[in-house]
Amino acid sequence: MAAISRDEVANLARLARITMSDAELDHLAGEMDVILGAVARVQEVAGADVPATSHPLAVNNVSREDVVTPSLTPAETLSGAPASEDQRFKVPQILGEE
Amino acid sequence: MSLNYDQAIEKYEPTLGLEVHVELNTKSKMFCGCATEFGAQPNTQTCPVCLGLPGALPVVNKKAIESSILIGLALNCSIAPFSRFARKNYFYPDMPKNFQTSQYDEPICVNGFLDVEIEADDGMKSFRIEIERVHMEEDTGKSLHVGGSTGRIHGAEYSLLDYNRAGIPLVEIVTKIVPNTGKYAPQVARAYVAALRDILRSLNVSDVKMEQGSLRCDVNLSLSKIGSGKLGTRSETKNVNSLRSVERAAAGEVIRQANRLEAGERIVQETRHFLEESGQTRPGRSKEQAEDYRYFPEPDLVPVAPDAKWIEELRKTLPEKPAARRKRLQTAWSVPDKEMAAMVNAELLDTVEETVKLGADPTKARSWWLGEVSRVANDRGVLPTELISVKDIAQVIALIASGELTDKLARQVVEGVIAGEGSPSDVISKRGLKVVSDDSALMKAIEDAIAAQPDTAERVRGGNIPAAGALIGAVMKATGGQADAAKVRELLLKHLGQ
Amino acid sequence: MSIRDNASVMAAALANKEISAVELANQHYEQIASVDKNVHAFLYLDKEGALAQAKEVDKKRAAGEKLSPLAGVPLALKDVMTQKGVPTTCGSKMLEGWRPPYDSTVVTKLKSAGIVILGKTNMDEFAMGSSTENSAFGPTHNPWDLTRIPGGSGGGSSASLAAYEAPLAIGTDTGGSIRQPAAVTGTVGVKPTYGGVSRYGLVAFSSSLDQAGPCARTVLDAALLHQVIAGFDPKDSTSINQAVPDVVAAAKKLDIKGMKIGVVKQLAGDGYQKGVESKFNEAVAELVKLGAEIIEVSCPNFEYALAAYYLIAPSECSSNLARFDSMRFGLRIGDDGVKGAEEVMNLTRQAGFGREVKRRIILGTYALSSGYYDAYYGSAQKVRTLIKRDFDAAFEKCDVLISPTAPTTAFKIGEKSNDPLAMYLNDIATIPVNMAGIGGMSLPCGLAEEDNLPVGFQIMSPAMKDDRMYLVGGALEAALLSKWGKPILDFAPKLAGSK
Numbered sequence A: 001m002a003a004i005s006r007d008e009v010a011n012l013a014r015l016a017r018i019t020m021s022d023a024e025l026d027h028l029a030g031e032m033d034v035i036l037g038a039v040a041r042v043q044e045v046a047g048a049d050v051p052a053t054s055h056p057l058a059v060n061n062v063s064r065e066d067v068v069t070p071s072l073t074p075a076e077t078l079s080g081a082p083a084s085e086d087q088r089f090k091v092p093q094i095l096g097e098e
Numbered sequence B: 001m002s003l004n005y006d007q008a009i010e011k012y013e014p015t016l017g018l019e020v021h022v023e024l025n026t027k028s029k030m031f032c033g034c035a036t037e038f039g040a041q042p043n044t045q046t047c048p049v050c051l052g053l054p055g056a057l058p059v060v061n062k063k064a065i066e067s068s069i070l071i072g073l074a075l076n077c078s079i080a081p082f083s084r085f086a087r088k089n090y091f092y093p094d095m096p097k098n099f100q101t102s103q104y105d106e107p108i109c110v111n112g113f114l115d116v117e118i119e120a121d122d123g124m125k126s127f128r129i130e131i132e133r134v135h136m137e138e139d140t141g142k143s144l145h146v147g148g149s150t151g152r153i154h155g156a157e158y159s160l161l162d163y164n165r166a167g168i169p170l171v172e173i174v175t176k177i178v179p180n181t182g183k184y185a186p187q188v189a190r191a192y193v194a195a196l197r198d199i200l201r202s203l204n205v206s207d208v209k210m211e212q213g214s215l216r217c218d219v220n221l222s223l224s225k226i227g228s229g230k231l232g233t234r235s236e237t238k239n240v241n242s243l244r245s246v247e248r249a250a251a252g253e254v255i256r257q258a259n260r261l262e263a264g265e266r267i268v269q270e271t272r273h274f275l276e277e278s279g280q281t282r283p284g285r286s287k288e289q290a291e292d293y294r295y296f297p298e299p300d301l302v303p304v305a306p307d308a309k310w311i312e313e314l315r316k317t318l319p320e321k322p323a324a325r326r327k328r329l330q331t332a333w334s335v336p337d338k339e340m341a342a343m344v345n346a347e348l349l350d351t352v353e354e355t356v357k358l359g360a361d362p363t364k365a366r367s368w369w370l371g372e373v374s375r376v377a378n379d380r381g382v383l384p385t386e387l388i389s390v391k392d393i394a395q396v397i398a399l400i401a402s403g404e405l406t407d408k409l410a411r412q413v414v415e416g417v418i419a420g421e422g423s424p425s426d427v428i429s430k431r432g433l434k435v436v437s438d439d440s441a442l443m444k445a446i447e448d449a450i451a452a453q454p455d456t457a458e459r460v461r462g463g464n465i466p467a468a469g470a471l472i473g474a475v476m477k478a479t480g481g482q483a484d485a486a487k488v489r490e491l492l493l494k495h496l497g498q
Numbered sequence C: 001m002s003i004r005d006n007a008s009v010m011a012a013a014l015a016n017k018e019i020s021a022v023e024l025a026n027q028h029y030e031q032i033a034s035v036d037k038n039v040h041a042f043l044y045l046d047k048e049g050a051l052a053q054a055k056e057v058d059k060k061r062a063a064g065e066k067l068s069p070l071a072g073v074p075l076a077l078k079d080v081m082t083q084k085g086v087p088t089t090c091g092s093k094m095l096e097g098w099r100p101p102y103d104s105t106v107v108t109k110l111k112s113a114g115i116v117i118l119g120k121t122n123m124d125e126f127a128m129g130s131s132t133e134n135s136a137f138g139p140t141h142n143p144w145d146l147t148r149i150p151g152g153s154g155g156g157s158s159a160s161l162a163a164y165e166a167p168l169a170i171g172t173d174t175g176g177s178i179r180q181p182a183a184v185t186g187t188v189g190v191k192p193t194y195g196g197v198s199r200y201g202l203v204a205f206s207s208s209l210d211q212a213g214p215c216a217r218t219v220l221d222a223a224l225l226h227q228v229i230a231g232f233d234p235k236d237s238t239s240i241n242q243a244v245p246d247v248v249a250a251a252k253k254l255d256i257k258g259m260k261i262g263v264v265k266q267l268a269g270d271g272y273q274k275g276v277e278s279k280f281n282e283a284v285a286e287l288v289k290l291g292a293e294i295i296e297v298s299c300p301n302f303e304y305a306l307a308a309y310y311l312i313a314p315s316e317c318s319s320n321l322a323r324f325d326s327m328r329f330g331l332r333i334g335d336d337g338v339k340g341a342e343e344v345m346n347l348t349r350q351a352g353f354g355r356e357v358k359r360r361i362i363l364g365t366y367a368l369s370s371g372y373y374d375a376y377y378g379s380a381q382k383v384r385t386l387i388k389r390d391f392d393a394a395f396e397k398c399d400v401l402i403s404p405t406a407p408t409t410a411f412k413i414g415e416k417s418n419d420p421l422a423m424y425l426n427d428i429a430t431i432p433v434n435m436a437g438i439g440g441m442s443l444p445c446g447l448a449e450e451d452n453l454p455v456g457f458q459i460m461s462p463a464m465k466d467d468r469m470y471l472v473g474g475a476l477e478a479a480l481l482s483k484w485g486k487p488i489l490d491f492a493p494k495l496a497g498s499k
């Protein structure tokens, strides 16, 4: 039985904001199945007593003083923008929540 | 047959939950050195970090951590010996990295409380609001919707983004559920936000300006049928932006939900928006599928693990709690309850205290700030302290005390200062408002008055002191109100052998 | 002096004013002009910027200013590092034409050392791959055999060294992207301790694994470059606030008598090419001759490293690559004035990301999603703890650990591009180092008898003890050089047009 269905992959693509054609979804569902089959073995080894390592080095409390440093100029800020207007980034209409 | 608030509350018990987002008043942003000035030109306070440019990395602002710990301490929380940032992943154009750096299962402060008082039918009633967590996160940018007729998001043709606000430090303060408030739920919600705001202001960690968005409240509310013992489904009313609206939003939700339940309908768990005009809420655009935030520990930041020493140092800097301070000042100044409440509501406690610290009499200070100055400030829609300084009011009060100004002249001085004519001394000299305290000039006026009313003068000589009023009035009139009435009375009585 | 010399030789020639930095840069541009149409190591040449920089160095030298040791030496920069005003694509359509408004810390350090940045090198898209075939701008070819891959993701950097297009290069290593390309091109590549080199300006693939490092043709050259780019950076919260070990002195020492060197049992056997194992064993014999003590060590949890890596790296990348949404920079597709931001975002990400990148984003999105987090991401992070413990135990007994760098020599372009799992196996020996955040080096140890292609030898040192791998690497390199009689690259067939 497949570990992951095409619908699940479609939902992941939606979460990841990537449009995918049906063919892409089919292909990826198959690949994901193989890859997940290979990586699932991480569940075999570590018991509940093993802590997770999210960071290779155990360092705490790195911070900076509350000091203002120069920002980019607006021209630099907008230099890579696909579109801009009135010193702001211009983007397609946002159809989200108000 | 729709239920009003009183009818709704007879059948249903509300349960509250409050989430408050506070923008900290640090000089620089949460994770970069960009300035945080309010109202700057768009995209002038941005850098690779807060724009989320490829390759940029965050570094935490130490002051923001300290402010968060202070808030936790002031709210009686435990400070976590180990806390971490996490990424909250979701896409939105005003969020540069498409994840918010926030805290998730390891927040910096947990398990606190805040006691609030409300005016109940039978006197003051106290409620303990339990705090679940206080955590750090960052604000988003701002979008401006262009085109369409409404200027709102729907119907806009495109949007313009300004990332000046992106990355400003936010602290989110989340209560546990607040049960058993009964009909007082809306008042409790308001009192909590007000008390929280006072604490944040006393800590000097935020501007706490609800109207500018530096303090924003989400009101969660559910109803359960009285006696059922079961919690209902809650709604979340987002970004309510004044104390009054917090109260109205809670009351509005009680009514709306009760009527739905009465009609046999289900309450949907959803976010709602508060409508200022009607006092009602409307549903947000519901998403067809739920977001999955896929939280995980932020690998670009290291854990925050404050040691006991650091926490104790911060604890030492905690100011007096606002409620305690209020009680102390009320006793010291002997202010009646009602006037004290007026001062607090007008947010003039600090101002009056500063004025008193400059030597002014508390009653006088209070009446100047709450009376004359507030009246003009209200008319103009500005803060009293924007009209005149504490120092100037203190000086005016001192001049009255020394007899150099009468109350009437003082009002003219204040008026002049507000009109921008300079300091009180400038106004006095420009307008020639000096009290006539020169005895010889006064004596001349007194003698004139006696000469004009010999009968009255005779009665005063004969011991009828109240009759002196007519003569004093005449002197005051002759000096154009610039004389000190007490002084005139003293000189007149002496002159007439009394 | 020729472009085939080592960086340290070029540095000496520059210091003695036998050649100017401008001449040296121009010689390299000539070589690039003649060979790069076949090798395709570079995505962008910043000739103007580089020559201006070289001129500046020459001016300072003429004025008698004290210069840093590598001043005037050219370098190739992996296209994953931001350089202000110079296109930075990460091998992706998503960033085509994007010119960052800021310098990465590594670039800042290179510039202040007077190192001349020739241009940006090709790579697997967003550093995801082991062959550089995933570049949106076409593959790079291995100078040893143009039909073969130069390793990945930093195939452009390794190929530029092997093709004498640059004597030094910068790479980044998330699961082996510096070391494996070094191995298959007969060059030297070092992944420093995590946090040893600032990541500020390195376009993130997997934040807890990524690390930039030096690529060169000799151990000493790598050490000289390491010295320039390493050190604490207040802009990177994960950078180490400690003195950088003296790697240059270590590379020059050449004395490893009495050192305890551990051979990792799990990094051999099944899946390792015969010629790779025999060249590795011959090199081990050289270490014994140099007086080192060889110990076999077991790291049982390394078996799970690859699986854990292919959960952690995709998870972090799914979040790191979320910012490529067409709103603020880079590609935008489908903005017709009617479609909403979200749809444009979706279409842009469909068009802008290649297949491998999408595969990993989807895998990572899955591993982090509610209901699967504990089983996948959470378990993988626990495996990471076990791998660290294996290293800790091994380093109690040994000063350094060794293994082959990659299980095979360079394979043919196209050979594994449709089999992700086969491709992922290339990193089997390099990944444990990244998982534990320690240092790793690859240097050439000979040519495999089956195919006459270079074999990489990996040296692993404990965190912040990067000098140890330079010490062992320097000594082994010297021993092998005297055995071979000439540098390994001299055994490579001559490239058409090469000087």
Ligand SMILES: [Mg+2]
Binding pocket: B102, B137, B172
């Ligand atoms: Mg939040």
Ligand SMILES: [Zn+2]
Binding pocket: B029, B032, B033, B034, B045, B046, B047, B048, B049, B050, B051, B167
């Ligand atoms: Zn910034």
